[in-house]
Amino acid sequence: MILDSVRMSKYEQAISKVVKSTDHVVDIGAGLGPLALMASKRTKNKVVAVEYIKELADLARTLLDPNEIDVLNTRSYDVNLKNIPDVIVTETIGPIGPEENIVELSYDIKNKYPSIRDFIPGRLKLIAQAARSEIVSLQKNKHIDTVIGFSDLSENRFFLTNLLDSYYCDQIYQGDMSDGKSLGDKQLIVEYILGATKSSEFSVDLIFPTDQNWNVINIFFSADMGAGITLSNYFELPLTHWLHSYICRPESKKNKLRIEYDSNVNQFEIKWY
């Protein structure tokens, strides 16, 4: 997302600090190549931009200077590089974190080229925090009311509301919870070391405060870009194109949550108990 100025500026800062003038840099998942372009300003070597969608790779080729950037239309898993890379830049981060396979593709390239010095980002953490957000409450109520409005059983409102509430709260949504107030501590869900962690799969049990006030869990990533630079979609930070990922607390006021991620199908399973 080239229009996401927060994201662009974090990558620019990190690339300018981490990439040296003699480095061979590969941008995995280059899209139109904005990150490859940033890297090409820092190294005297040609940057390699790897993009598996043909239309994007073709467009990138027409936009970028072939003397500075080589665009390869292939999957990173199949790439055959002329020069051993020193630095991998990749923005294959999903709204929750691992959905675009950043963990698996980083592991694969490091396995092929063990001397890679730096990944930008180098680490990716997923974190959860309870909060109170009126925007999230309104959104949930609007959704439930709309569905009940469709139903022939709308006279059975109490039963349907409970059913739809528990269904709604078993999903992760992307939206705006920037009015939120944090309640309770941040809890680590999982930490990936890019290049070293093989699989993004996880299963975690989280316990939140028993008090009645919070209504949502913000699930956010925190990407360590190197040189002290962090990119995150935490709800208290400036909004990014990833928006805020959150899970609503059910009206039953349960406070224990199991989150499982299956990396084979890129799916999250949510269970309140």
Ligand SMILES: C[S@@+](CC[C@H](N)C(=O)[O-])C[C@H]1O[C@@H](n2cnc3c(N)ncnc32)[C@H](O)[C@@H]1O
């Ligand atoms: C979120 S976009 C980022 C594009 C660009 N780097 C940017 O920062 O604007 C991720 C891109 O990675 C590509 N991609 C994802 N996994 C890939 C892989 N294993 N090999 C090559 N391209 C990949 C997708 O097709 C998509 O264009």
